[in-house]
Amino acid sequence: MPSESRMKQILATRAPSAVVLVRLIVGVVFLSEGAQKFLYPAALGVGRFAKIGIPWPELSAPFVAIVEIGCGALVVLGLATRPAAIALILDMLVAIASTKLPMLFKSGFWAMAHEARTDWSMILGAIFLLIVGGGAGSMDARLARDHARGEQTGRG
Numbered sequence: 001m002p003s004e005s006r007m008k009q010i011l012a013t014r015a016p017s018a019v020v021l022v023r024l025i026v027g028v029v030f031l032s033e034g035a036q037k038f039l040y041p042a043a044l045g046v047g048r049f050a051k052i053g054i055p056w057p058e059l060s061a062p063f064v065a066i067v068e069i070g071c072g073a074l075v076v077l078g079l080a081t082r083p084a085a086i087a088l089i090l091d092m093l094v095a096i097a098s099t100k101l102p103m104l105f106k107s108g109f110w111a112m113a114h115e116a117r118t119d120w121s122m123i124l125g126a127i128f129l130l131i132v133g134g135g136a137g138s139m140d141a142r143l144a145r146d147h148a149r150g151e152q153t154g155r156g
Helices: 004-011 019-039 046-052 057-077 081-107 109-115 117-132 139-152
Strands: none
Touching: 004 139, 019 057, 019 081, 019 117, 046 057, 046 081, 057 081, 081 109, 081 117, 109 117
């Protein structure tokens, strides 16, 4: 369990409410991509993972799908935004390494750049959320405010 000061750092955000726009785009895209791994397993889930050489595709594809759905939902809610962003950054690093780097070497920079546009957008959006947190309208901000009130009244 994280210490009180560590928990404050994880939840703290001074970012404006407009961060919800970044949370929505990042979270909804990950939610959608995770769901599609279950809806279209041959094309986007187990079959795709096997095709590109991801080890244990029967386990890794559903695991990645659950991470994308779960962390995507957390990002949309602004709950545990930073830990969720870390998981999504790792997810995207693996996706880029396993799909875009081979494309770079096979088809060249411009083909890879075209195919990687969503990957780069998602990783940069997740990095942004890792840095600024969920924003003023997030559940993280609400929890931080409630925690601070509890400390002030001696209940924290």
